Amino acid sequence: MSNELLLNGMKGERHLLPGNEAIVRGALEAGVHVITCYPGTPSSEVPDAFYRRHYARFASLPCFKPATVQEAKDMTRTWPSAWPVSCSSLSCCATTMRINHMCGPVDFDDLPHISSIVKFQREPARFVPVPDVARKRHLALAAAMEKARQLAETCPFTRTSAGGPQCRTGIMASGVPRNYLADSMVAGGWEERAHILELGVTWPLPAEAVGALLTGCDRVLVLEEGAPLLEQSVRVLAQQRGLGVRVEGKDAGLEQGEYSTTLVMRRVAAFLDCPCPVKPAQSLPRMLTPRRLLRGAAGLRRRGRVRERHRLLHLGNGAAPVYGGLFGVHGSLCMAGSGFASHDGPSAQSRYGADNARRECPAFGY
Numbered sequence: 001m002s003n004e005l006l007l008n009g010m011k012g013e014r015h016l017l018p019g020n021e022a023i024v025r026g027a028l029e030a031g032v033h034v035i036t037c038y039p040g041t042p043s044s045e046v047p048d049a050f051y052r053r054h055y056a057r058f059a060s061l062p063c064f065k066p067a068t069v070q071e072a073k074d075m076t077r078t079w080p081s082a083w084p085v086s087c088s089s090l091s092c093c094a095t096t097m098r099i100n101h102m103c104g105p106v107d108f109d110d111l112p113h114i115s116s117i118v119k120f121q122r123e124p125a126r127f128v129p130v131p132d133v134a135r136k137r138h139l140a141l142a143a144a145m146e147k148a149r150q151l152a153e154t155c156p157f158t159r160t161s162a163g164g165p166q167c168r169t170g171i172m173a174s175g176v177p178r179n180y181l182a183d184s185m186v187a188g189g190w191e192e193r194a195h196i197l198e199l200g201v202t203w204p205l206p207a208e209a210v211g212a213l214l215t216g217c218d219r220v221l222v223l224e225e226g227a228p229l230l231e232q233s234v235r236v237l238a239q240q241r242g243l244g245v246r247v248e249g250k251d252a253g254l255e256q257g258e259y260s261t262t263l264v265m266r267r268v269a270a271f272l273d274c275p276c277p278v279k280p281a282q283s284l285p286r287m288l289t290p291r292r293l294l295r296g297a298a299g300l301r302r303r304g305r306v307r308e309r310h311r312l313l314h315l316g317n318g319a320a321p322v323y324g325g326l327f328g329v330h331g332s333l334c335m336a337g338s339g340f341a342s343h344d345g346p347s348a349q350s351r352y353g354a355d356n357a358r359r360e361c362p363a364f365g366y
């Protein structure tokens with residue numbers, strides 16, 4: 001998608017966007033003035049066209065997790081608009097590869113009129129965190145998070161669906177696993193077997209919505225990708241309210257990485273004690289499995305050194321010297337690395353000497 005369409009698209013239009021560009025459009029519709037990002041992560045396209053859950057809790061930032069590309073845009077747009085100006089706080093949109101690089105239809109809204117000149121206002125009592133200021137700002141931050149919790153309770157991205165009248169099991173999901181859960185419940189015909197709670201905002205925890213699910217269930221399964229932060233919060237809430245509900249999650253066979261419909265369906269089938277309609281996976285012969293070559297991010301200097309390394313290793317007997325640098329060992333590649341080690345020969349520095357290695361070996365240093 002061109003920047004021209006992101007900057008000039010009108011309300012009522014629908015376009016196919018990757019998740020990153022949908023976030024950009026949502027930020028523009030919310031009237032965001034400044035965007036900063038670190039290159040090389042799944043969110044790299046955000047600054048090009050225009051942090052995560054642990055840090056959101058540590059820094060007391062509201063955290064929302066989209067399940068679709070449309071939600072990525074809507075959450076980025078809606079939350080700043082609903083956030084009271086008096087709170088003066090940041091927020092975190094926690095996405096994964098599935099959202100960042102997936103394309104989906106996105107309905108545009110109008111862009112606000114923003115002045116090209118933004119007046120800078122000096123606020124030492126807010127931005128100069130000396131001890132006296134920090135103590136006061138901590139109280140203001142706590143008040144802002146309480147307002148955020150109230151917003152999370154009525155958030156349009158928090159959805160519930162009831163199971164059967166005798167149902168005493170519940171499933172809670174956030175982020176992309178919400179999609180996998182929906183597919184699994186329909187494919188297995190399990191809609192009446194569990195109450196469902198979908199959380200668009202995971203921090204601060206919408207305690208009343210979560211508590212309502214816990215109160216009506218004997219067992220609850222938490223589906224979330226990455227670290228079990230939501231699961232831990234749910235366990236704490238159950239203990240605080242004296243509920244005897246059993247909370248299951250990462251300790252019940254779910255992996256730490258990104259999920260899939262198959263993985264979620266198997267876990268839900270085991271949780272509900274139902275036959276799983278997914279057939280066991282068949283392993284392919286190694287020769288039929290395609291290999292992926294290591295490729296550096298576009299624009300980073302190490303890509304040139306990767307090509308140079310391969311060129312040198314294919315000269316002669318493959319023992320061409322290539323300086324190892326700080327982190328490059330036996331051809332390993334690191335974001336912070338300054339070079340590569342040789343395939344099976346001595347380093348350029350030991351073979352040529354420190355003064356001549358840079359001249360004799362093209363891949364020495366930068």
